[in-house]
Amino acid sequence: MTTVNGLPAHILLVHAIVVLLPLSALLLVLTACLAPVRRRLAGANAILSVLVVVLVPITTNAGEWLERRVARTPLVRAHTEIGDTAIWAAIPVAVLALALWWRQREAGAGGGAGAAGSGSAAASSGTADVAAVATGRGVSADAGSADSAAAGAAAADAPARADAAGSVATRAAHGGAGQTSGAGHTGAAGTSRRRTFLAPASKAVTVTLTVLSVLAAGAAVYDIVRIGDSGAQASWQGQFQQNPLPRVR
DSSP states (O other), X not given: XXXXXXXXXXXXXXXXXXXXXXXXXXXXXXXXXXXXXXXXXXXXXHHHHHHHHHHHHHHHHHHHHHHTTSOOOHHHHHHHHHHTTHHHHHHHHHHHHHHHHHHHHHXXXXXXXXXXXXXXXXXXXXXXXXXXXHHHHHHHHHHHHHHHXXXXXXXXXXXXXXXXXXXXXXXXXXXXXXXXXXXHHHHHHHHHTOOOSSOTTOHHHHHHHHHHHHHHHHHHHHHHHHHHHHHHHHHHTTSSOSSOOOOOO
16 A cells, blocks of 8 residues: 555554554553453453454555655654664564453353352252252151051061162162262363363453563553654655745735
């Protein structure tokens, strides 16, 4: 891209960089320091910072095209050299913005997994309790029927019925325990499959990312100020007078 509507593209694109890179740097600091802002704007700032990284080379290439078509003064050369550093200011901001977004994503996924695991454990416990109550009632009913029928039966049948009831209760208890154990293993396996790479619960990592974000944002804003100042010097140095010119009538 060299010209836009007859004007050099560089003088238009540079305004986008001058606005968007400091904005991305400001959002980087806010998302690093404030959790509510991070939850809302980390993803948006990740997209914005990557867009800036894409725009910087386009802008510098347009500037080099313009440099070959204007007078080669020391101020223009200085502006060109300083402008080449913009990409090294934009990349750290983008990397840290992506890291903060991904870490926030991992933190949200971890919270959801914990809640799901707790719900699954509660449901398994409730199912086991219901099964135990139902088994107890069944055993009590069977025992009552056995007692009523045993009134006219031989006394030797009572031990056999008691052994059968005990066997049924034992099998039911083992079945309930197996279901609970299976549910627990399933929940543990589901949790272990959710891996994290940026330690969302680590305070040390949080502090490190915050410090790096502040440093990268400060460096980016300082670099943009230097680039803008050198560009203004190259464009306007010696191009105006201190006193107003007489009006042409």
